Every structure is written in structure tokens, then in C-alpha cells.
Amino acid sequence: MTHDTPPLLTVDNLGHRAGSRWLIRRVTFSLNPGFTALIGPNGAGKSTLMRTLAGLLTRDEGRIGSPWIRSAKGIHRRIGYIPQFPGVYQQLTVRQSLLRTAVWDEPTEWRAIHDKVDAIIDRLNLAALADRRGSELHPSERRRLALASVWLRRVLVVLLDEPTAGLDPEERLQFWQDLYWLRTLPESPRGYLVTTHLLAEVERYCDTVVVLEQGRVTYQEPVGHFIYRAAGHTFYAPDGASGPGVWHTGRVSAEGSWVVSLKAAPAFIPRPPDLVDAYLWVRNAGAQEVGTV
Numbered sequence: 001m002t003h004d005t006p007p008l009l010t011v012d013n014l015g016h017r018a019g020s021r022w023l024i025r026r027v028t029f030s031l032n033p034g035f036t037a038l039i040g041p042n043g044a045g046k047s048t049l050m051r052t053l054a055g056l057l058t059r060d061e062g063r064i065g066s067p068w069i070r071s072a073k074g075i076h077r078r079i080g081y082i083p084q085f086p087g088v089y090q091q092l093t094v095r096q097s098l099l100r101t102a103v104w105d106e107p108t109e110w111r112a113i114h115d116k117v118d119a120i121i122d123r124l125n126l127a128a129l130a131d132r133r134g135s136e137l138h139p140s141e142r143r144r145l146a147l148a149s150v151w152l153r154r155v156l157v158v159l160l161d162e163p164t165a166g167l168d169p170e171e172r173l174q175f176w177q178d179l180y181w182l183r184t185l186p187e188s189p190r191g192y193l194v195t196t197h198l199l200a201e202v203e204r205y206c207d208t209v210v211v212l213e214q215g216r217v218t219y220q221e222p223v224g225h226f227i228y229r230a231a232g233h234t235f236y237a238p239d240g241a242s243g244p245g246v247w248h249t250g251r252v253s254a255e256g257s258w259v260v261s262l263k264a265a266p267a268f269i270p271r272p273p274d275l276v277d278a279y280l281w282v283r284n285a286g287a288q289e290v291g292t293v
Contacts (some may be wrong), residue, residue, distance in 0.1 A: 080150035088134030
């Protein structure tokens, strides 16, 4: 995928440290319109990167820029951040919380504020939740409230940290439907950076993948290009397989175990790669490759 417009955000050699230990360092990538997945092992620094981009953690080196924002001081105001467990005002209803957000972000005529809140309640089908207090909301409902809040703030990009963690399949589907619907609304965020361990969601919903390892970006490219890195190295192993240069995906079908392998054994049956295969490949055999950031 190519982009005809400038990136929404450019991150250049970004770093954050705790004492003398760098949690992320020299992080460089660009965030384009659409959905970008930030993936990597636990401890890679994904949440730290998110919070640094949002301005919740100090930026100890590097810069964050945007050709869409005139003032560098205004960048954090145009970035919305939704943590894994969004906070709520326990005693306020959903409608009251949204009204508070609207007033805080852009004080204006009271009728206009009510109209904006009514519009997002209608567009995200929040009417059934509008009069419920924050303390009564399920985690999936808190995420929906958070999405409505970032729309009211008119941010340029949204950072979503493990947004579907702990949700059942129906709730995960509802979340992505809400996210895609939000994207179609006037004045909606144009870019979405999502951290997740659910690679099937990345393959299905995201345009671009960014891989973070040991606090640094090692790959950034369209999802389809990333998957192609494992082409020619994905097989069914009818009799199973083990040994150096063979990595199991954990899946088994009638054709055999699904493996990623440096070489094709005589009994192996080729199969097309998916995102799980590509991630295994770059984390193991492809680790020596130079990323395309």
C-alpha cells in the first residue's frame, strides 16, 4: 500500500528511560491514515511507546512531528489515547461524561454541545447506555464510551492499547465495527495505532504492521508485504517435525501440523503464509534481516 498524502505523525529517534535504563530508544516510524498494528513480545515497550506518544511519559530523546499540526506544542492535544482499561467518572452517566468532555475540549454554546453529544450517541448506538453511570459499565462499554470521547475531542490520531483484551468474540467484533464506523464520521480521527497480541485481528482489520522488539522498531510495512516475508517457508507437516530451523505455529489440521521452516522436508506440503507465520519467521529465521522502516 502506498500513501499519496503525508503521514499523520512522524516519530524520529524517540526514547524514554526509567533512571539509566532505556525502555524505548531510537524508535522511528511514521503513522499513516488507516489502521496500524503495533505488535511485539511482552516487555518490548509497546505500552511505553503509546504513553510517550500521548505525552503521559517524558520524551527523553527524539521528536514527534506532524505536517498536519502547525504547533509542535499542539501535537499531544491532537492525539487521543485509550488505555487497556479506560477510566470513567464513576458517578456520571455516559451522557454527562460526554458533555463534560465536549465542554472541556471546546467551550461553546450549550445547545451546540448537546447537539454534538446527541450526534455521537446516535452514531455509535449508545442510547441504551446514555443514562447509565460509569460504575455500571462493562469493560467493552467503557471502551465504546472512550471512542465517543475521542471523536468529541476531534483528535487527529487515536492510540489504542490492547483494546480487545478480555472481550468475548461478540464484543471484539462490536469494537471493530464501532471503530470502522467511527472512521466514516465527519471530523473523525484519521489514523489508529493499535497494540494487540491477536494477530488474526491484525490480519483482518489493519493496513500496516509495526514490529517493536527490545524497545526499537524493527519492521514497518503493509500487512500483506509483511506476510510475504514468510512465503516459501510455510508448510503442513503430515508426520510432525522438529529440530533446528523448524518452528511450530501451534495449529494442526487434517493436512498435518502447521510449521514455518528454513527448508522443505520431503514430506512437507506447501501452504500459503499468514500473519502468524510471518511473525514467527521474522522473530526467528528472519531476525537478521534489515527492517523496512
